[in-house]
Amino acid sequence: MSEKIYALLLRLFPSRFRKEYGEESLQLFRDRARDERGFTPCLRLWFDLLADLAISVPREYFYAEPDLVAASGQRLGATPSFYFMGDESPRPGALLLGAVLSLTALVTFSTLLSQGAVRKPRNASARQLRQAAPPAHPARQVASDRNSLATGGEETLASAFDQADSGSTMQAAPNESSTAVAAPVGHGNVDAAERQRVLNAAVANLKQHYVYPDTGQKIVEALLAKEKRGEYDAITDGDAFAHQLTSQMRDVSHDRHLELVYSQDTLPPQPIETEQTAEELARHREAMKRINCAFEKVEIVPPNIGYLKLNFFSDRSVCEQTASAAMVSLNHADALIVDLRDNRGGMPNMVRLMASYFFDHPEYLYNPRENTTEQSWTHSPVPGNNLADKPVYVLTSSRTFSGAEQFCYNLKMLKRATLVGETTGGAAHSGVWYRIDDHFGMGIPETKPINPYATPDWAGTGVEPDVRVNASDALETAVKLAQAKLQKK
């Protein structure tokens, strides 16, 4: 066996050497192998052989090389010639280079493939939906509808979320009712014509859609007056223009859900109202099932604290069973930690369902996007539920958005939970989205929600935590707080 290996290694030598001394080399190997038995001598033998190869092979080629060069050089003067080297083994240098190149190619291709796979939408319908609803976009904050408090962004859930968004997309105004103008703006610069166009569209939309017509009229008058005074003439930056209009609209209305948005990227077309097909719904259910309805973790931590990590408030009609199973498994906990640090929002009906477990009577949950109806109350008490009087801690981060903020805000206002972590993202998304042109759009509230609390909601500001710690420390802090509270009992 070892002789065969050595015979193979001998092929590294130039053919001339092999022809002359190959048999002798093998003979020498056999002699040594016969005489030097045992582990150590055998090891030494192979060490010698390999060291010998390392030294001799390059030297043999060094001597062989000038021969070839000389041979080809002789003919260079005449016609181009090819020197046939089939008989020669490749040089170690060439082998090494080949190995490095192959490895590089392999790594490059696999990297490119994996990157390509990440960027590619999982299926055609997800792509279509994403085109219909702007993903991870400033305008998205107003673009998402009032029924689904979702902000895109989580790649892993994006497909499912887009489905959730589109499922109830009805907040998007029909195309014909909005004053849309197609006019691209380059590099964030706006000229007088563009300013005029945006202002006219904003005025028209306010008159037509704002939920408080009187206030709407006052805003319009204020904006037109400022325009007359030439206050906008010097603004050439789209973002600055949008900010100024937004703050002026809010100055008059004191409505922080009213906004005008500039986007350097081309805004997607105004979403068209469509009913979700059975097929889409089935796909959405399947996607939700795969991610366990975004219940990432449900467990008991010592001494007996229920820990629930929820990353999305999925639609109740799809995920009610998963939600109640999670809550049942935590039913005998002495305290509960709800981790919303990675929660980007979701459906108000799930926010309500989850909140229902924390009360023994129906409670009003404020939602800036909805008119107050009987749907605004929790379904408390939940039969068999033991958690209504247990301490609740909600973990927050700056990535806690939208529907998750509704959950935080209401539980905080009701003094039902202790918020631990960071100020939340501040995405209320209560306005209806109206696309003005490729770069401007505005969110206009069309509902009259009742906020029973003196503290304004989280639009633009986020929900302040009760105990401020870094998001990464929030769980540890909450566990300590819960333990201390349980010990006092």
Added chain:
Amino acid sequence: MPKRKLDPLPSAAFQILLSLAEEDLHGYAIMRQVAEQTGGRMRLGPGTLYSSIQSLLEEKYIEELEPRDDAELGQERRRYYRLTAAGRKLARSEADRLAGFLRVARSRKILRGDYV
């Protein structure tokens, strides 16, 4: 095949010349003899051994004999090598050269002793 450079004489080639000073040997015997005369420090591998032998053959410092068996090692025909007069002369001059280094080393108090 270009001429192998034997100037300066590589130590492997020098040791091979020395090993053949007393008797004709085949490759493996040369290797063992070299190992013995260097106190086990130099164990010639096939590549080094045969490329050195080839160089020495080309320069006619050694010559190749008719293949024959080695009684000790069994029924296998082996190529034997013999030192030529030129080879003996080369070995002697190399030994002199090294002896010159020794004298220098001794005069610089790097090496003690009085032999060689």
